Amino acid sequence: MSNVYDSANELEKAIQESDEFKDLKAAYDKVMEDPNSKQMFDNFRNTQLELQQKQMQGEEITEEEVEKAKQVVELVQQHEDISKLMEQEQRVNVLINDISRIITKPLEELYGAQQQ
């Protein structure tokens, strides 16, 4: 019978203490410690954010930009620390998606059950 906000804070703490999050933090810190890898990662992220923004605003993405983005991805994947960080991000994403599926179950059941 716990309060929703208490439970959410509890869950936040559990996420923070999870292996998934701790490993992500370690991988992130490692990349950020090295100016070289930090620069590569920042560049990669900025390229991705730019493309996402363009997509959301319905702007056209040129072939050149797609090509550039591909190259940046290939480059960072070859960097051991960054590719490890990306793997950890993927693991945390899975965790967050699982959580979001669990907590939206009541709504899905309500809107699923009575709808035909």
Add this chain to the structure above:
Amino acid sequence: MSNVYDSANELEKAIQESDEFKDLKAAYDKVMEDPNSKQMFDNFRNTQLELQQKQMQGEEITEEEVEKAKQVVELVQQHEDISKLMEQEQRVNVLINDISRIITKPLEELYGAQQQ
């Protein structure tokens, strides 16, 4: 030191037992019990889903469709039970958004703190 999945299930239960969710369920059941209001609500939802899908697929939405959607919204807002249901949906949305802000805090702090 609780497990993430245990905490998520705990939170799911707390949502299900919250006033916000119980009130939503009551409002939803009331609308579904009456064939007339059920039909109106289903029609409203289908119109919204269609437009959302078109938007996501980048299809153009005609002025006629916008007009039709507006009319459907105006119609359902005049229906007391349906407008109550929409209010309750809004309340639950606020709750879910709050929760999602709380549980993504660790990620935001990680990616926010070390980035300049």
